[in-house]
Amino acid sequence: MKAIVYTKYGPPDVLQLKEVEKPTPKDNEVLVKVHAASVNDWDWGLLRGKPFVNRLFFGLLKPKKILGCDIAGQVEVVGRNVKQFQPGDEVFGDISGGNWGGFAEYVCALENALTLKPTSITFEEAAALPQAGILALQSLRKGQIEKGQKVLINGAGGGAGSFTVQIAKSFGVEITGVDSTEKLDMMRSIGADQVIDYTKEDFTRSGQRYDLILDNAAYHSIFDYLRALSPKGIYVMLGGSSARALQVMLLGPLISMTGGKKMGMLMHKPNKDLDSLTELVETGKVKPIIDKIYPLSNAAEALQYFGEGHVKGKVVITLEEYL
Amino acid sequence: MKAIVYTKYGAPDVLQLNEVEKPTPKDNEVLIKVYATTVNRTDCATIRAKPFFMRLFTGLFKPKKQIPGTEFAGEIEAVGKNAISYEVGDQVFGFDDQGSGSHAQYMTISEDKTMTIPKNITYEQAAASTEGAHYAYNFIKKVDIRSGQKILVNGATGAIGSAAVQLLKYFGVDVTAVCNTKNIELVKSLGASRVIDYTKEDFTKENQKYDFVFDTVGKSSFFKCRRLLQPGGVYISSDLGYMAQNIFLPLITPIIKPMIGNKKTVFPMPTDIRGSIRLIKKLTEEGKFKAVIDRKYPLEHIVEAYKYVETGQKTGNVVVTVEHDNKT
Numbered sequence: 346m347k348a349i350v351y352t353k354y355g356p357p358d359v360l361q362l363k364e365v366e367k368p369t370p371k372d373n374e375v376l377v378k379v380h381a382a383s384v385n386d387w388d389w390g391l392l393r394g395k396p397f398v399n400r401l402f403f404g405l406l407k408p409k410k411i412l413g414c415d416i417a418g419q420v421e422v423v424g425r426n427v428k429q430f431q432p433g434d435e436v437f438g439d440i441s442g443g444n445w446g447g448f449a450e451y452v453c454a455l456e457n458a459l460t461l462k463p464t465s466i467t468f469e470e471a472a473a474l475p476q477a478g479i480l481a482l483q484s485l486r487k488g489q490i491e492k493g494q495k496v497l498i499n500g501a502g503g504g505a506g507s508f509t510v511q512i513a514k515s516f517g518v519e520i521t522g523v524d525s526t527e528k529l530d531m532m533r534s535i536g537a538d539q540v541i542d543y544t545k546e547d548f549t550r551s552g553q554r555y556d557l558i559l560d561n562a563a564y565h566s567i568f569d570y571l572r573a574l575s576p577k578g579i580y581v582m583l584g585g586s587s588a589r590a591l592q593v594m595l596l597g598p599l600i601s602m603t604g605g606k607k608m609g610m611l612m613h614k615p616n617k618d619l620d621s622l623t624e625l626v627e628t629g630k631v632k633p634i635i636d637k638i639y640p641l642s643n644a645a646e647a648l649q650y651f652g653e654g655h656v657k658g659k660v661v662i663t664l665e666e667y668l
Numbered sequence: 669m670k671a672i673v674y675t676k677y678g679a680p681d682v683l684q685l686n687e688v689e690k691p692t693p694k695d696n697e698v699l700i701k702v703y704a705t706t707v708n709r710t711d712c713a714t715i716r717a718k719p720f721f722m723r724l725f726t727g728l729f730k731p732k733k734q735i736p737g738t739e740f741a742g743e744i745e746a747v748g749k750n751a752i753s754y755e756v757g758d759q760v761f762g763f764d765d766q767g768s769g770s771h772a773q774y775m776t777i778s779e780d781k782t783m784t785i786p787k788n789i790t791y792e793q794a795a796a797s798t799e800g801a802h803y804a805y806n807f808i809k810k811v812d813i814r815s816g817q818k819i820l821v822n823g824a825t826g827a828i829g830s831a832a833v834q835l836l837k838y839f840g841v842d843v844t845a846v847c848n849t850k851n852i853e854l855v856k857s858l859g860a861s862r863v864i865d866y867t868k869e870d871f872t873k874e875n876q877k878y879d880f881v882f883d884t885v886g887k888s889s890f891f892k893c894r895r896l897l898q899p900g901g902v903y904i905s906s907d908l909g910y911m912a913q914n915i916f917l918p919l920i921t922p923i924i925k926p927m928i929g930n931k932k933t934v935f936p937m938p939t940d941i942r943g944s945i946r947l948i949k950k951l952t953e954e955g956k957f958k959a960v961i962d963r964k965y966p967l968e969h970i971v972e973a974y975k976y977v978e979t980g981q982k983t984g985n986v987v988v989t990v991e992h993d994n995k996t
Binding site for chain 2: 425428429431460461463464465482485486491492512515516618620621624625627628630
């Protein structure tokens with residue numbers, strides 16, 4: 346089968362399209378013929394082997410796995426102990442809890458990481474959904490979002506951000522989206538009431554206060570965010586550099602103990618609440634925003650585009666035969 | 669709102685139509701305006717609290733939940749503050765084996781126990797699609813059933829049986845169904861390749877051998893059906909059977925297997941309702957599953973519906989329709 350492989354960590358051009366052996370499912374796995382897979386921040390980190398902690402998943406010195414964890418496709422073979430699926434079932438899910446490998450023609454996935462794909466959702470939309478959508482949903486839950494709040498979403502034009510804006514909207518809150526210039530219109534179109542171009546304005550110094558800050562980018566110090574929180578405000582970090590993550594992990598609990606404000610990091614649980622999210626998409630309240638679709642053979646280009654940070658919503662990789 | 673209420677366990681006559689307060693959804697719940705519900709075997713067992721150990725879940729001396737009902741279909745009327753999936757007006761359906769209180773004009777339920785109804789069906793069909801199919805699908809999951817195998821389904825016309833035949837057909841299994849004369853055509857249309865009329869023929873005397881025998885009604889037993897099974901074959905029952913034998917046999921049969929031709933019994937404990945409903949929804953939208961509906965009763969006449977279900981003569985599902993005048 347065709348797969349995107351790499352033998353050393355580095356920039357996107359280390360990725361190569363190669364012929365590799367088709368995997369065989371274990372007893373509790375299914376073999377999925379991949380239709381589409383989406384690119385996440387985690388793929389970007391694992392591609393470059395940065396931060397170093399990422400290498401614990403893929404190999405310390407060189408990567409030993411295939412990237413890609415958000416997949417949608419069709420079940421081809423089921424392992425002996427698999428109960429939920431039959432060959433032919435259309436499925437999707439986040440396989441980051443297992444062996445990864447979604448940027449390929451076939452992938453083996455744990456039965457529990459997959460769910461049936463509703464017929465009304467395309468494979469590309471289904472692939473765009475799990476990781477980013479779940480991050481969005483879980484961060485809103487952790488942030489205890491409530492009607493009438495002022496919510497700021499940093500990185501609102503990206504993958505998780507574009508889901509966060511849409512889901513937050515259904516709670517009846519006032520949303521401020523922060524991202525780069527070219528994403529402002531898109532943020533408005535999915536429900537942001539105000540938009541801030543971070544290349545021109547630093548929201549932590551504007552004097553505005555927010556009840557909830559959801560942070561996908563984390564390029565400010567934790568104390569800048571603290572300033573932008575209302576007295577009982579909550580800050581939730583979803584993504585950003587490891588130095589910032591460390592800061593939030595160490596100082597967040599202290600800050601949360603010593604005042605009305607709370608700061609913390611989201612511990613992402615793959616696929617949890619995927620059903621609720623799927624329902625939101627099926628009922629039309631949330632639409633996965635797909636910026637570009639690349640064929641599998643151009644996966645390096647897809648990662649390159651992702652890494653440049655200009656993606657509006659999600660980047661999806663689709664197998665050539667389905668384009 | 670109008671609701672069916674019971675304050676002590678017993679025969680269907682304990683059920684009364686009362687005016688009660690409309691419930692309010694908790695933070696993670698939704699309020700559903702019920703348009704259709706059903707009376708199924710789970711409901712009948714719940715109101716009678718039989719077998720007795722059910723009271724461990726439903727209340728020892730009197731029912732904890734005073735409004736019965738498990739399956740439902742209706743419209744979202746209000747959402748709790750942490751519920752995110754739905755908005756007012758969305759059409760949903762579902763099933764809660766712990767009781768959803770659906771025998772009423774309104775009910776509340778945790779949002780993750782409900783799902784938007786398949787596009788192409790009515791509330792009545794949606795309500796009737798879940799309970800029997802959930803139990804049927806659980807037994808299919810429990811045993812390692814594969815395309816091309818042979819199965820005999822006893823009681824192919826009940827809620828579980830009629831769903832089982834359709835699901836087995838979807839999974840590519842060759843189904844022989846046992847039913848009465850009037851339902852032969854129905855069962856064939858559901859996907860059975862062979863039908864045995866129990867009024868004319870005793871299926872336990874059959875010469876065919878099967879990989880599985882599934883008794884959805886508990887009217888036969890492992891010992892009667894044993895000779896129908898291939899070596900290594902499995903007997904599955906969705907009913908406790910005489911003296912609750914179907915709970916104990918799965919513990920014993922693996923041990924005495926060598927003496928009984930390597931055959932065994934399985935009693936599935938149903939789990940993952942949501943997974944079942946997800947599959948049913950998909951198959952319904954693809955036109956591969958349709959709930960069989962027997963009779964319909966208005967909520968006001970629900971006692972008759974219970975009595976009819978208790979006769980054990982129903983074909984498929986018994987639906988209860990719920991009316992709303994403009995004030996409610």
